Amino acid sequence: MDNLDIKILSKLLNNCRESDRQIGKELGVSGSSVRARIRKMEQSKIIENFTVKVDPPLLGLGVVYIVVSGQNINEILEQMNLIGKPFFLVPCVGGITVCGIVVKENLQEKIKLAKNLMKDIRILSIFEAESNNLNSNLTKTDLEILEQLLKDPRQKIENISKKVNLSTKTITRCLEKFDENEAIQFTLVYDPTKIRGFISHAILVWVDKDLHKTLKFLEENFSESFLQIPFIAKNQIVLFMYSKDIYSMDDLTQKIRNVENIKLADLFIPKKIIFLHDWLKSAIQDSKIFPKLHLVYQTN
Numbered sequence: 001m002d003n004l005d006i007k008i009l010s011k012l013l014n015n016c017r018e019s020d021r022q023i024g025k026e027l028g029v030s031g032s033s034v035r036a037r038i039r040k041m042e043q044s045k046i047i048e049n050f051t052v053k054v055d056p057p058l059l060g061l062g063v064v065y066i067v068v069s070g071q072n073i074n075e076i077l078e079q080m081n082l083i084g085k086p087f088f089l090v091p092c093v094g095g096i097t098v099c100g101i102v103v104k105e106n107l108q109e110k111i112k113l114a115k116n117l118m119k120d121i122r123i124l125s126i127f128e129a130e131s132n133n134l135n136s137n138l139t140k141t142d143l144e145i146l147e148q149l150l151k152d153p154r155q156k157i158e159n160i161s162k163k164v165n166l167s168t169k170t171i172t173r174c175l176e177k178f179d180e181n182e183a184i185q186f187t188l189v190y191d192p193t194k195i196r197g198f199i200s201h202a203i204l205v206w207v208d209k210d211l212h213k214t215l216k217f218l219e220e221n222f223s224e225s226f227l228q229i230p231f232i233a234k235n236q237i238v239l240f241m242y243s244k245d246i247y248s249m250d251d252l253t254q255k256i257r258n259v260e261n262i263k264l265a266d267l268f269i270p271k272k273i274i275f276l277h278d279w280l281k282s283a284i285q286d287s288k289i290f291p292k293l294h295l296v297y298q299t300n
Contacts, residue, residue, distance in 0.1 A: 001041075001046070001195055001196055001197045001198060002197065004027065004029065004037065005037055005041065006195075006197075006198050006227075006242060007027055008023060008027065008034055008037055008038065008041075009041065009046070009047070009190065009227070010226070010227050010228070010242075011023045011026070011027075012038070012047070012050075012187070012188050013187050013188060013190070013227060013228045013240075014185070014187070014228055014229055015179075015185070015186050015187075016050045016051075016153055016154055016186045016187055016188050017153060017154060017175070017186045019031070020032075020034040020035040020038065021034075041190075044194060045191055045194055046190055046191055046194045046195055047188055047189075047190055048188070048189045048190060048191055049188065049189050050152070050153045050154050050186075050187070050188045050189075051150075051153060051187060051188060051189055051275055051277075052146070052149050052150050052153050052184065052185070052186055052187070053184075053185040053187050053275065054146070054183060054184055054185075054280055055182075055183040055184075056087065056102045056279070056283070057183065058136050058138075058181070058183035058184065059136070059280075059283040059284075059287060061102050061103065061104055061279075061283060062102070062103045062104070062105070062128060063087060063100055063101065063102055063103070063128065063233075064083065064084070064100075064101045064103060064111055064126065064127075064128055065098070065099070065100055065101075065125075065126070065127055065128070065233055066080075066098075066099045066100075066101065066123060066125070066126045067096060067097075067098050067099075067123070067124045067125040067126070067204075068096070068097050068099065068121045068122060068123055068124060069095060069096060069097075069121070069122040069124055070095065070097060070121050070122070071091045071095055071096075071097050073089060073091070073097075073274075075121070076089065076097055076099060076121060077089070079121055080099060080101050083101050083103065084101040084102050084103035084104070084279075085101070085102045085276075085278060085279035085282070086099070086100070086101060086102075086276045086278075086279070087099075087100030087101060087102050087275075087276060087279060088100045088273070088274060088275050088276060089272075089274040089276070090268075090270045090272070090273050090274070091270070091271050091272050092268045092269055092270050092271060093268075093269040093270075093271060094269075096124065096268065098202075098268060102279040108128075111126055111128065127233060127234050127236065128233070128234060136181075136183070137177075138287075140287075140288055141166065141170065141174065142174050142177065142178075143284050143287055143288055144164050144166075144288075145160060145164060145166070145171060145174045145175075146178075146184075146284065147281075147284055148160050148163050148164055149186070150277060150280070150281070153186045153187075154186075157171045157172060157175070185229075187228075189273055189274075189275060190273065191272070191273075192269070192270045192271060192272070192273070193271060193272075197244070198242045198243065198244060199242065199243050199244075199245065199246065199249055199269065200227055200240075200241075200242050200269075200270065201241055201242070201243065201249055201267060201268060201269045201270070202238055202239065202240050202241070202267075202268045202269075202270065203238075203239040203241060203252075203253055203256055203265050203266070203267055203268070204236060204237075204238055204239075204265070204266045204268065205218075205236060205237040205238070205239060205256065205262055205264070205265045206235060206236055206262070206263050206264040206265070207235050207236070207237060207261055207262060207263070208235075208261050208262070208263045209261055210261050211232070211235060211237070213261070214237070214259065214260075214261045214262065215230060215232065215237055217259065217260075218230065218237065218239065218256070218259065221259075222239070222241070222252070222255075222256065225241045225242060225243065225252060226239070226240065226241055227240045227241055227242045228240035239256070249267070253265060253267050
């Protein structure tokens with residue numbers, strides 16, 4: 001991969017519905033060149049599939065993030081199912097796995113339960129997502145369109161219109177609403193082990209104070225190394241980044257550790273990324289049974 005490939009991959013990770021032509025315009029190349037490079041990344045299995053990432057708080061659900069020692073996926077999934085529904089799994093270099101678990105209620109009790117039940121797996125860190133009392137004005141129509149996008153997030157508006165029997169105007173308005181909602185992201189799943197010439201990695205940053213001010217500083221000074229938009233959970237910021245080699249990766253991590261208000265920064269190098277959508281399909285089905293057309297959710 002060259003620098004243009006990684007920039008295209010970054011664009012798709014942040015919004016895979018962005019057209020080849022628009023990506024090319026932003027990067028100074030033709031849409032056909034972008035399309036050819038995407039096809040090449042698909043053929044080499046760097047890009048595994050396109051998907052939709054929905055933050056569970058959007059549907060009134062909580063999330064517990066757990067960093068565990070161990071990489072037996074089946075064993076970890078079995079333990080996670082005791083607490084809630086798995087959201088994602090990311091086995092990392094060094095025998096560490098980062099997990100996301102969707103829970104319906106009593107978040108703090110579930111965190112205590114996780115610590116007690118997951119006895120066979122050593123928990124290194126556990127924390128809940130920051131919901132900020134997230135409100136959603138999703139409608140049943142929105143949920144129906146979201147179901148279709150789960151099958152193929154890059155499909156054309158005309159195709160969605162035919163499948164859900166709604167006008168293209170309605171689909172367009174819905175997609176605009178999704179684009180404005182930070183809790184919905186059209187993205188992709190990639191295989192970090194197949195990337196040559198770059199190392200994708202994540203830095204979990206623990207912030208002492210002024211979280212949003214610190215995030216702004218990180219964006220202003222390190223955005224050139226961002227592979228994806230940063231993610232916030234309580235007093236943590238997850239930075240998804242890329243470096244050319246282990247030395248530049250280590251240098252980047254050290255620079256971030258030296259940023260004011262950052263008390264700790266842990267480096268994670270993913271070997272595999274697994275998104276699980278059973279929880280989302282169930283949540284959509286549960287939401288659609290409500291008699292009201294407009295569904296408003298708010299986490300506690």
